Amino acid sequence: MTERASAGFPAQISDEEELLPQLVAHLREHRTRLRQEWATRIQGAHLLQAMTPQEMAAETTSVYDNYVEVLETGSVEALQRYARNLSERIIPRGVETQEVVGIVLLLRDVLARSLFEKYQRDFPLLNRVLDAYEPAANRIANTVAVSFVDERERVIRQQQDSIRELSTPVLPVRERLLILPIIGVLDAERARQLTEQLLSGIRTHRAKVVVVDITGVPDVDEAVANHLVQTVDASRLMGASVIITGLSPEIAQTLVTIGVDLSKMDTIGDLQGGLEEAERHLGYAVTRTEGPGGP
Amino acid sequence: MTAGPRLFSILRQGPYLIASIHTALDDSQLVRFQEDLIDQIGRYRARGVVIDVAALDVLDSFASRMLRDIGEMARLRGAATVVVGIQPDVAFTMVRLGMDTGSVATALDLEEGLSSLERLMNASPGRRT
Amino acid sequence: MPAAEPAGGTQQGSGSPDVAALIPLVRRIVTARVPDQATADDLVQETLARVLAASGRLESGTLEPYAIVTARNVVTSLWRDQDRQRRHQHRVVDLRPPEAPDEDVLVQEDRAAIAQALSRLSDREREILLAHEVAGRDTRSLAAELGSTAGAVAAQLNRSRARLRVEYLLAAERIEPPTEQCRPVLLAISGGDRRRQRDVDAARHLLECEACGRLSEPLMGRGRTRDDEVRVPVRKDADVVAARHVARELATRLDFSPTDLTLIATAVSELARNIVRFADVGEIVVELLEAPRRGIKVVARDAGPGIDDLDRALLDGYSTYRGLGLGLPGARRLMDEFGIASESGRGTTVTMIKWRDEP
Ligand SMILES: [Zn+2]
Numbered sequence: 001m002t003e004r005a006s007a008g009f010p011a012q013i014s015d016e017e018e019l020l021p022q023l024v025a026h027l028r029e030h031r032t033r034l035r036q037e038w039a040t041r042i043q044g045a046h047l048l049q050a051m052t053p054q055e056m057a058a059e060t061t062s063v064y065d066n067y068v069e070v071l072e073t074g075s076v077e078a079l080q081r082y083a084r085n086l087s088e089r090i091i092p093r094g095v096e097t098q099e100v101v102g103i104v105l106l107l108r109d110v111l112a113r114s115l116f117e118k119y120q121r122d123f124p125l126l127n128r129v130l131d132a133y134e135p136a137a138n139r140i141a142n143t144v145a146v147s148f149v150d151e152r153e154r155v156i157r158q159q160q161d162s163i164r165e166l167s168t169p170v171l172p173v174r175e176r177l178l179i180l181p182i183i184g185v186l187d188a189e190r191a192r193q194l195t196e197q198l199l200s201g202i203r204t205h206r207a208k209v210v211v212v213d214i215t216g217v218p219d220v221d222e223a224v225a226n227h228l229v230q231t232v233d234a235s236r237l238m239g240a241s242v243i244i245t246g247l248s249p250e251i252a253q254t255l256v257t258i259g260v261d262l263s264k265m266d267t268i269g270d271l272q273g274g275l276e277e278a279e280r281h282l283g284y285a286v287t288r289t290e291g292p293g294g295p
Numbered sequence: 296m297t298a299g300p301r302l303f304s305i306l307r308q309g310p311y312l313i314a315s316i317h318t319a320l321d322d323s324q325l326v327r328f329q330e331d332l333i334d335q336i337g338r339y340r341a342r343g344v345v346i347d348v349a350a351l352d353v354l355d356s357f358a359s360r361m362l363r364d365i366g367e368m369a370r371l372r373g374a375a376t377v378v379v380g381i382q383p384d385v386a387f388t389m390v391r392l393g394m395d396t397g398s399v400a401t402a403l404d405l406e407e408g409l410s411s412l413e414r415l416m417n418a419s420p421g422r423r424t
Numbered sequence: 425m426p427a428a429e430p431a432g433g434t435q436q437g438s439g440s441p442d443v444a445a446l447i448p449l450v451r452r453i454v455t456a457r458v459p460d461q462a463t464a465d466d467l468v469q470e471t472l473a474r475v476l477a478a479s480g481r482l483e484s485g486t487l488e489p490y491a492i493v494t495a496r497n498v499v500t501s502l503w504r505d506q507d508r509q510r511r512h513q514h515r516v517v518d519l520r521p522p523e524a525p526d527e528d529v530l531v532q533e534d535r536a537a538i539a540q541a542l543s544r545l546s547d548r549e550r551e552i553l554l555a556h557e558v559a560g561r562d563t564r565s566l567a568a569e570l571g572s573t574a575g576a577v578a579a580q581l582n583r584s585r586a587r588l589r590v591e592y593l594l595a596a597e598r599i600e601p602p603t604e605q606c607r608p609v610l611l612a613i614s615g616g617d618r619r620r621q622r623d624v625d626a627a628r629h630l631l632e633c634e635a636c637g638r639l640s641e642p643l644m645g646r647g648r649t650r651d652d653e654v655r656v657p658v659r660k661d662a663d664v665v666a667a668r669h670v671a672r673e674l675a676t677r678l679d680f681s682p683t684d685l686t687l688i689a690t691a692v693s694e695l696a697r698n699i700v701r702f703a704d705v706g707e708i709v710v711e712l713l714e715a716p717r718r719g720i721k722v723v724a725r726d727a728g729p730g731i732d733d734l735d736r737a738l739l740d741g742y743s744t745y746r747g748l749g750l751g752l753p754g755a756r757r758l759m760d761e762f763g764i765a766s767e768s769g770r771g772t773t774v775t776m777i778k779w780r781d782e783p
Binding site for chain 2: 661662664665668669672682683685686687689690693694697700750751753754757758
């Protein structure tokens with residue numbers, strides 16, 4: 001056992017040391033042809049269709065060179081960096097993990113085939129060449145795939161964070177009181193999100209009063225105005241009252257147009273006034289319940 | 296046949312009744328709930344009712360109407376009604392459906408419901424005093 | 425408890441039929457298919473209960489075949505339920521009982537049914553079908569022999585297979601189609617030909633004809649397995665709850681928001697209730713849409729009296745039963761698309777869609 005190991009191990013080392021430079025020289029020499037063949041295979045497999053032919057040419061050249069460099073130096077760091085960079089660029093365009101893995105495996109096979117052609121007359125040598133090539137090639141494929149997946153996860157996390165930031169405008173000011181400051185254009189989708197945020201916020205924070213400040217909303221169409229009114233009603237069904245502040249004359253007009261009875265809505269001029277009103281609500285509730293609530 | 300899990304429960308707590316619906320009810324079960332509740336309001340001379348609907352994932356027009364009717368009938372028997380536990384998406388759907396929800400008193404949960412009954416009792420002169 | 429009624433009824437007598445005498449037969453059929461003892465007992469009881477309920481309108485001598493068919497149906501419907509909750513399937517029922525003692529009986533029953541079905545085909549149909557399926561001849565060589573094209577032969581084979589499936593089911597279930605319409609409808613369903621199904625008004629027939637309603641299920645399951653479409657028969661109050669539950673479950677697969685799930689479930693609830701109140705019988709079909717835009721489609725169909733004044737029915741507050749008159753207009757507000765077709769005396773079909781994706 002010990003004998004076999006000590007006999008085989010140095011042989012392999014010397015194989016890699018001896019053969020890999022040969023391989024690298026071969027791959028450099030036929031760079032243009034092999035890269036082109038690879039690009040054709042990628043097209044044939046319908047991979048990376050989100051890319052233009054120019055981008056494809058540039059990227060395949062870079063990947064090819066990085067690939068050969070890993071074979072030459074044995075260090076994956078440069079490739080790793082490149083793979084992350086590439087991933088960062090192509091992930092937003094919807095490139096999937098299996099595509100990236102797919103193209104690297106294609107390259108592995110294109111190169112293996114060319115080695116096969118070169119050494120096919122000498123089978124023992126061919127075997128040794130492939131033995132040296134394959135572990136290196138697999139390590140490369142692995143590196144690229146892992147980089148891509150890591151990058152993808154990072155991008156997704158980042159996107160989720162920014163979405164969460166954008167869509168958590170529900171601010172608990174004090175116990176039982178929420179403020180929902182709405183700023184910017186309210187379209188249907190955003191209005192829908194705000195409603196869900198507000199209603200689930202009422203439950204989470206056990207809110208009794210919500211101040212919805214729409215000072216920052218320039219105008220709304222009728223559908224969104226309707227949605228706003230429905231949100232107020234739904235909040236009430238959950239046991240919270242809604243005070244609307246910062247109602248512009250334009251929005252007030254829209255509300256009247258769709259038949260909202262403004263006198264039935266609790267509207268206050270500005271946020272400050274709204275908060276004071278909210279505290280009166282809460283204060284009233286607190287003093288009243290504390291009295292007879294005891295045993 | 297009548298074995299199996301209870302669909303709803305009605306419990307007495309002081310002058311109040313606490314009615315909890317435990318699972319999705321079909322229309323005939325809702326009608327039975329209504330009848331049982333109204334019956335007990337009369338029997339125990341309850342002054343207030345809290346109806347907990349937190350377990351319902353849908354309050355369609357029939358169920359909403361049922362709650363409204365209960366409130367109305369309870370009022371005629373001298374009891375105030377508070378519906379509690381309406382889930383956020385259920386609340387929004389009820390409004391979107393076009394329910395006129397103005398006449399039903401609501402609160403977040405059982406605790407809130409009971410304290411809002413207390414408030415109502417104190418605000419309006421009770422029958423007894 | 426329903427198995428009682430041993431009664432001194434003589435077999436040929438006009439009095440109460442001897443249902444108890446059927447127990448061994450029914451048990452044999454059920455246990456051959458359902459290995460679990462407790463489940464089998466339940467199914468035997470259910471079968472006997474159904475036979476007993478129907479015994480009044482059965483001619484003497486048909487009791488036994490009726491019991492056989494009923495037992496099979498009861499087992500099939502169990503399987504179907506099991507299929508719906510595939511997760512638990514292995515616990516209760518093994519679809520292929522390993523070595524049931526009555527396997528032979530089943531095989532014989534099956535063989536007879538196939539033979540009878542084959543005899544219903546025309547000679548030419550049968551010949552081509554057998555040459556292809558049994559002798560393994562390919563469509564091209566058959567076409568050459570028949571002076572036809574491979575495509576035409578393939579189409580012919582598809583039609584023959586569709587017919588064979590229908591005839592096999594009719595024979596196996598021992599059903600004589602009650603109306604002229606039945607065979608064309610079943611054939612259109614078996615062939616999966618949607619246009620033909622529309623032409624013969626298959627959907628409507630399935631609602632009206634109990635036999636075809638039952639047979640259509642195995643026919644529809646064939647060919648394309650559709651786990652993105654669920655049909656819920658709606659007859660009674662409890663079905664309303666079942667229908668909205670099914671819709672919510674299916675919609676969950678498209679990751680609808682909680683609010684959308686509730687909107688969908690509530691809209692389905694309204695339509696299902698309308699069926700129970702106005703039409704007595706109907707169905708809700710819930711279907712997931714994939715391309716070009718994801719969404720969920722709900723079709724509520726009934727064979728009720730129809731709605732005379734659609735415009736009025738879509739107005740808030742119009743209602744003849746104890747609701748808020750929000751059924752139709754409410755459901756319409758909850759969904760993205762809403763269409764209704766109704767014919768006086770023929771029934772009503774409402775189609776609604778909630779989109780998952782932006783247009
Ligand atoms: Zn029929």
